[in-house]
Amino acid sequence: MLLAFGALVVGGGLAGCSAPSGARAGGSAPVAAASEGPAVRTASPATVSVRGGTQVEVRGSGLAEVTAVRIDDVDVPVSSASADRVVFTAPGSPDFVDRSVAASLRAGATAVGTATLRFGAVDGTDRQLQYLLRYWKDYNPDYQPLGSTDCVDFTSQSLLERGWEQQGLWTHADSVAQSGGAWISSTMFRDFMHAHPELGTALTDDERAEVKLGDVVQFDWDGTGDRDHTGVVTRITTEGGRTRIGFAGHTTDSDYRDVDDAITKDHPGGRAFYWSLA
Structure with a gap:
């Protein structure tokens, strides 16, 4: 399904009737027919990633002057624009929630068309x-927590949601203390990852610019x-040319805890390490 866009015709007017040939001076002057203004017809894909980064393509006419797409009162620059095509990269959804928001294609201060941008898990x-x-x-009531040391258990739960399959020492038991090491x-999670390089690559904190959500x-x-x-990266920002990373975890329950803090x-004196997951 394509994104639902509402086209806005810009600069149009009612066409008049020209005077007959040979009309007397002082008669009505000819009025040219209004030209078609910018309009949006289609956009794809239908759903964009809640973490951002989805490339959205908008098709229409008269779009060459589009410079930005306004989403949540923030102007997102377009990566390319031509008469019949605009491309931009969608931002993420706050807290990764599913939602629909209005988006406006902008040519300077003028709204060329509006859209309903749908965020979801892709x-x-x-x-x-x-x-x-x-x-x-x-905490998820379907999982028994591991007391005050639930950090890897919570990370492992999230990896199941990611699509990982249990194997070897990485297995869950209803009595959580009986789970694989x-x-x-x-x-032991570190050692498991070293034994399964197909799942991810080790990074040091000096390589944090390569870390992904x-x-x-x-x-x-x-x-x-x-x-x-152990935790999972939930925020990546750049401040003064330095990458800052936030993570979610249990034990010290957090949603965007700062690595540097x-x-x-x-x-x-603590040290941070990462697994860049495949």
């Missing part, structure tokens, strides 16, 4: 992020070489 990573934001504080231990972050609080905490204020 893949496993979107479903994972939605799960994290739903249950970071109000990689499901409930940060260090939905990747796993782990911490060594005390420099002993093991892993003391975790390794400086909360655990001075």
